[in-house]
Amino acid sequence: MIRSSTVAAASFCTVLALAVNAHAQTLPSMPSIHSIPSLGGSGGSMSNMSGGVGGLLGNAMPSVSSAPTGNVAGVLSYCVQNNYVQGAGATTALSALSGRSGVASSPAYTQGQQGMLQTGSGNTLSMSGMKDQMRTKLCSMVLNRAKSSL
Template identity: 50%
Template sequence: MEGKLMRKHFMSGALAGFALLAVPAVAQSIPGMGSVPGLGGLGGGGGMGGIAGSMLPSLASSSTGNIAGVLSYCVQNNVLNGGNTSSVLESLTTKEGVTSSGDYAAGQQGQLQTGGSNSFSLSSLAAPLKQKLCSMVLSRAQSLL
């Protein structure tokens, strides 16, 4: 009986150890990805903190055309809507060369280009993270006007 109990505790400890080892591996940076201010840390908070929140990409290297295209994707897929979003999208797409770029077309397909040859697909995100990323894109789009 004592052997079974020791094995059970060993397995529980081993599984817990593996779980702890996995956290840093997941949290390591991925090319083209960066931390999102306010979402870092392992604490819960608003439900999008921790590792999942820190895995959202940085928008710093995304072109104006790509930001406009992704914003269009967010509107077309009902992730973002409202007068402000539509007016920002309209203002951005009337800028010269924005809609004629390949970056814009990629954005309309839900591909956020994060610099170099790196891209990030919005279609793979769960709804709350997609909403957060689309909100970040809207903020970035507003800053480009």
């Protein structure tokens, strides 16, 4: 009797493992963060997602290379204004970029001043839901991008 229940339990475990494996193989793969057209708001904004961007991205940071110059200048303005970056290098880069023709009057600049980073393909990342450490890191990346645009 003990032998047949052991065999039955082992058989059940084998069938269960096969079923879980088969189910896992039929699940679609998760899209990358950059391929999701809209997350929680208009224009692809990620600001309304529960858990904030820190929970969504973990330690991964979005690329700032696709952001237009006006948006980079606007986000840099947001970063300087909120003390996420400081110093003469930040204010010099901000003055130089925002002084370019059409930059400060662009909608991308205005959006950036509100802490909205355009990450490309129509997607926008709100910095308001981030932890301060992530905001500071992202602002540092934006400052480096601003400096390289000069």
